[in-house]
Amino acid sequence: MNIYDIAEKSGVSVSTVSRVINGTARVREETKQKVLSVIRDTGFQPNAFAQALNFNSMGMIGVLCTNFADSYYSRVVAHLEKHLRDNNLNVTLVCPGQTIAEKKEGIRALKAKGVDAIVLIGATFLELEREFIADISATCPLFTLSYHHLDLPNVHSVCCDERGAVKDVVTKLIAAGLPRVLFVCEHIQNSNNTKYSGYRDAYEACGLPLPELLLPTGCYTAEAEPIIADFLAANADRIDAVLTGNDELAAFTLKAMHRLGISRPVVGFNNSLLSQQVIPELTSVDNRVEEMCRLTAANLVAKLQKQEVPQRTVISAELVRRESF
Amino acid sequence: MNIYDIAEKSGVSVSTVSRVINGTARVREETKQKVLSVIRDTGFQPNAFAQALNFNSMGMIGVLCTNFADSYYSRVVAHLEKHLRDNNLNVTLVCPGQTIAEKKEGIRALKAKGVDAIVLIGATFLELEREFIADISATCPLFTLSYHHLDLPNVHSVCCDERGAVKDVVTKLIAAGLPRVLFVCEHIQNSNNTKYSGYRDAYEACGLPLPELLLPTGCYTAEAEPIIADFLAANADRIDAVLTGNDELAAFTLKAMHRLGISRPVVGFNNSLLSQQVIPELTSVDNRVEEMCRLTAANLVAKLQKQEVPQRTVISAELVRRESF
């Protein structure tokens, strides 16, 4: 069943059928109704590939998400998908491995599929060569959604000011008489590096020396618990409070403290559902995922419509206070 | 830049270029190398839409996932995407709302985009009219990944025997001297209905009357905590143990019990990361997501290669014991 069949059954030419389908030109009402009724009767749907070949677009957006198992990122994808679909855009999801080669391969694959734009979730792009990104963005607009900006033509970023947020919360901890804050993260890279900068900012702003309280677990979050427990056991007496790079690490921290019979204020990151599922409920930094997704989608849609789009959009994070601090 | 440009630069015809690209026929080595070098130099990539129009395929699989916030489902998507990509298939993800209309719209949209097959994650399909499913599957193979089977041509299911798993675990609880098991779920529908059947099976097999201990919270998991807490407060003295439809509900149950100063064995469902993040660690029924995804992808790939594929594939669940029981 193709447009020729419809044309024949309707007693008109394919041009007219195409016009009816796309509403690209005036068609006599009577003719139009006839064609529409044939389309309804036959259940005809235009071939998406032929349309794509003509329009040079499938209305498909590539989304790259390296860490999908992490509920934080799946939330991002879910919100993004919703906002894009509201604009008639579909999402092709690629979750490559963590290596640079895999990520590059994933981005190339997306481009090869002819996506209209690519969204990079998280700070993936920071590890890729500038040249590679520039090469991709030369022909395919790139949108990043993270805490960091990349200054290249045709790449647009929505950032959450995590550095500022960490500075604020650490300052609050210090002001609350808890000057020795332990920062727990997986690796001191990317996002965590930025958070740690905010941590240092706070001590500098308060005129205090930086405490030597940094714990990069060096492993996946899921495996971090014993490492955190050991560290806390050995250093409990010189830790006033704990800040973690994500809520999962904060949950493990709470658990480890519970086992050790100690108690310290803990602040997590991402304000995920988990923060309400643990005891005590977790105070957490909310980087406002939904708002970032909304802005990214809006930028993307505007870009596809050839509008001017800011290269950089920054929003601030928000501390959600619960029981743990 | 298209195949004609490459042909011209290489001094051959487009047919030859196409042969080199697709390896569909013998080409003299020398010619081949010349063409390949031109392709490399120019960075040429065949137009995905034109290829799709010819092959009537983009190598795209539609994945429908209604409940994404739930980390259980995002795990499914992640595993599925990996296994499909390993077979050169990409994933178009649609996360529609929970209403039937939205789900149908999502499935239609996927089909309209020309996906090679559609995977329905969860029991979504049970609410849709058989006729609708049959209409879709008439021209697009459907794969379901859940606890339930659907007997229609061109639809294939991978199921985890959750009913049997629940029967087993409830039987174990009864045998452990805990005959009054409360079952907590969102609604007594779909998956939960099946689980509850397993629950009844257990009592029947043990020759015990069914206790009136069913708590459908009637709300989203995230909002369930107070409801669980109230129920436990009012009924603690007639509850020996708790079984929940997912780990999140189990976490809230543990939390509520902690607040109430009571303690009962609790068994969750899905064996998610959360089960290791709470205190006490959660005993949970593992429905072996990764295995289900592997099987689904394998079936799907076989189907696209026109091989015979079983309509129904069943695997058993596994109880992962931790501290909570």
Next chain:
DNA sequence: TTGAAAGCGGTACCAT
């Protein structure tokens, strides 16, 4: 308002 026909960028059959 409508139709004919030339693309869009490939693939593959049929010659040579």
Next chain:
DNA sequence: ATGGTACCGCTTTCAA
């Protein structure tokens, strides 16, 4: 082994 060309299904320009 290679080239010419019809064709995939649709859109759009040009003419009528």
